[in-house]
Amino acid sequence: MRGNSADEGTAMSSSAATAPPVAFGRLSLVVKTARMYHEEGLLQPEIAERLNMTQSRVSRMLKEAARLGIVRTVVASPPGLYPELEQGLRTTFDLRDVVVAEAASDSEAGVLSSLGAAAASYLEGTLRSGERIGITSRSASLFAMVDALGPVTTGGAEVVVQTLGAVGNPAMQVRATRLTDRLSQLTGGEPVYLPAPGVVASKAVRDGLLLDPYIAEAVAAWSGLTMVLVGIGSAKPSPLRASWGTALPQRDLDRLIKLGAVGDVCLNFFDAAGDLVDARLTDRVLGIGPDELRAVPRRIGVAGGPGKVDAIRAAAAGGWINVLVTDHFTARRLVDAQP
The missing domain is CATH 1.10.10.10 (Winged helix-like DNA-binding domain superfamily/Winged helix DNA-binding domain)
Structure with missing residues (x-):
C-alpha cells in the first residue's frame, strides 16, 4: 500500500x-x-x-x-523510535542531526549500552570513505560505542586520531590508547596516538611536550579531521566519573565551578551559554582546543543521563557539538526545559 x-x-x-x-x-x-x-x-x-x-x-x-x-501519506514510527523528539532537538539547538535511543533505565550507568549501540549504528550508517576521525579518550559512552561497533564493510576511515592525552587513573589511561586502536581496526583507519598526559602543570611544560615528534604528529592531524567523536562531561560529581579517576586537581574543579562551568568537551570547560570559562586551563591541556574543535565539520557528542542535561544543552549552544546521540529520557528533559 x-x-x-x-x-x-x-x-x-x-x-x-x-x-x-x-x-x-x-x-x-x-x-x-x-x-x-x-x-x-x-x-x-x-x-x-x-x-x-x-x-x-x-x-x-x-x-x-x-x-x-x-x-x-502517513509515516508510522515503530516503537522505540523518537522522530518527534529528534526533530524538536534539531530545531531547538540548531543541530545538524540528532539520534535518540530508547534506554532501559534513567540513570547515567543505565543509558550507556543504549547510547553505545545507537552511536555505533549512526557511525556505521554515516561513515564515508576517507574520513579522518578524531576521538576523545575520556568517555564511557564512546567505550560503549566501540564495544557495539562491528567492522566497517563499506568505505572506511583514513586515520583515527586521539584528541586528548591520557587522564584519570592508570587503568583508564591504558584503555584510552586501546580505544583509539580498536576504533582504527574496526574502521580501517591508521591510528594516530597522543602519547602524552592530558593535563600538565603549566603552559611551558605543554609547549615543551609539543616538540616531541609523535605528539606533534597527532596535533597536526587535528586540523584535517572531518569528524570528531566526543563525550560531554558534567562539572557535577558522579559515581561513574569518580570511577575513572580525577582528570583535574580538586582545586581546579572548584575554581571552574565558581566561574560558572557546567560541562566540558575534551577538557574545554564552558558555562551554561556554551562559552569557554578558563583559557588558562586550556593552555595546560594536551588536547584539541576550542578553535580546532569547532572547525571540524561533524562534531558528534554522545552523552546521556540525568546529570548531563545542563552540560549537553551548553555544548549544543556553544557549538562544541553539532550532532547529538542521547537517550529518550535526556531528550525529553532537554525539550521540556525550553521556554
Whole structure:
C-alpha cells in the first residue's frame, strides 16, 4: 500500500475546502486511479491499460489525488523510535542531526549500552570513505560505542586520531590508547596516538611536550579531521566519573565551578551559554582546543543521563557539538526545559 486513500465522500468534502470544485466524473476517475495505485498495488502502465488512458494522464491523476487531499501519506514510527523528539532537538539547538535511543533505565550507568549501540549504528550508517576521525579518550559512552561497533564493510576511515592525552587513573589511561586502536581496526583507519598526559602543570611544560615528534604528529592531524567523536562531561560529581579517576586537581574543579562551568568537551570547560570559562586551563591541556574543535565539520557528542542535561544543552549552544546521540529520557528533559 503506497498511501492512505480516503473514500469518495471524504475526498469530495476535502477538495471543496482546499481546491476549486472538480467535476464529479473527473473526481470519480481520480479516486479510482488512486485506489488502483495505492490500494491494489497496480503499476501506472497497468492502470493506463485498464482505464484506456495514457500513462502520463495516470501520473497527472495521481498528482491531483495528492493535491486534493484524496491521498495522504502517513509515516508510522515503530516503537522505540523518537522522530518527534529528534526533530524538536534539531530545531531547538540548531543541530545538524540528532539520534535518540530508547534506554532501559534513567540513570547515567543505565543509558550507556543504549547510547553505545545507537552511536555505533549512526557511525556505521554515516561513515564515508576517507574520513579522518578524531576521538576523545575520556568517555564511557564512546567505550560503549566501540564495544557495539562491528567492522566497517563499506568505505572506511583514513586515520583515527586521539584528541586528548591520557587522564584519570592508570587503568583508564591504558584503555584510552586501546580505544583509539580498536576504533582504527574496526574502521580501517591508521591510528594516530597522543602519547602524552592530558593535563600538565603549566603552559611551558605543554609547549615543551609539543616538540616531541609523535605528539606533534597527532596535533597536526587535528586540523584535517572531518569528524570528531566526543563525550560531554558534567562539572557535577558522579559515581561513574569518580570511577575513572580525577582528570583535574580538586582545586581546579572548584575554581571552574565558581566561574560558572557546567560541562566540558575534551577538557574545554564552558558555562551554561556554551562559552569557554578558563583559557588558562586550556593552555595546560594536551588536547584539541576550542578553535580546532569547532572547525571540524561533524562534531558528534554522545552523552546521556540525568546529570548531563545542563552540560549537553551548553555544548549544543556553544557549538562544541553539532550532532547529538542521547537517550529518550535526556531528550525529553532537554525539550521540556525550553521556554
